Amino acid sequence: MTLPAKANVPAATTPDPPFSDVSSSHPFAASITWLASSGVTGGYTDGTFRPTTSVTRGQFAAFLYRYSKPGQSAAKCTRQWFSDISTSDPFCGHITWLAGTGITTGYKDGRFRGSAPISRAEMAVMLQRYRSSEAPVATTCDASRFSDVSGTYCGSITWLANTGITTGYTDGSFRPNRNIDRGQFAAFLDRYNTKFGPSNPPTVVSPPPTPKPTPKPTPKPTPTKPANPGDSKNCSDFSTWSQAQAWFARYFPYYGDVARLDSDKDGIVCESLPGAP
Secondary structure (H helix, E strand, C coil): CCCCCCCCCCCCCCCCCCCCCCCCCCCCHHHHHHHHHCCCCCCCCCCCCCCCCECEHHHHHHHHHHHHCCCCCCCCCCCCCCCCCCCCCCCHHHHHHHHHCCCCCCCCCCCCCCCCECEHHHHHHHHHHHHHCCCCCCCCCCCCCCCCCCCCCHHHHHHHHHCCCCCCCCCCCCCCCCECEHHHHHHHHHHHHHHCCCCCCCCCCCCCCCCCCCCCCCCCCCCCCCCCCCCCCCHHHCCCHHHHHHHHHHHHHHHCCCCCCCCCCCCCCCCCCCCCC
16 A cells, blocks of 8 residues: 655745844755744744754754644643653653653663753754654664764764765764754754654653652650659669669659769769669
């Protein structure tokens, strides 16, 4: 059965950016215009887009969600997926969606680091996983593709280059650890859209179990204040020193040496009794 071709989000063709800091001669003007017209971003409240500002990991989650689900708001967060993303975080719903689709697993320490800039390598991995949710993609590393790429991210970066989404820099490098700015991101996502169109990745990962609350320690019972025994005891009333000392310790905090058992005021009573120190 032949499936109908998937409709891409239309790419911008006229570079007429709606932002005060992006001119029509900007190298990414068309992509930025497309990003805005598709509803992925509305820019900042002052009318700027700030194309050279780094994209944070939280913003990336929001951009990819809006690209995938035009006009839809992210589900309200009711629980934390990552230890550093509270349910009141403005990107919590988007980040939860990103984690549920398996596009991100966060860091080993349980954090997502939503306010940290996303690197070019991290973006390559997440876009590759995003595409993989729609169709299998080859992630074979070609270390000769860029002069500075090998190891962990090499397969995803090679895929990004093979698809034409990136060409790297003119010096033959990709600069995987460099933060990706908003203008570059617009270009990458625009090229992705032209090549593939949006995906609708399913939820494949369950959120981590809600940690059980730490039980509160049982408070120690407050000792009941004994009645004042008065001067009712002599050392001769006790068989051993430990008995006399125990009686003294019970009443001394409340009434002092009321029976005058500690003649030398050293805290040791009835020192003539057997067992006295």
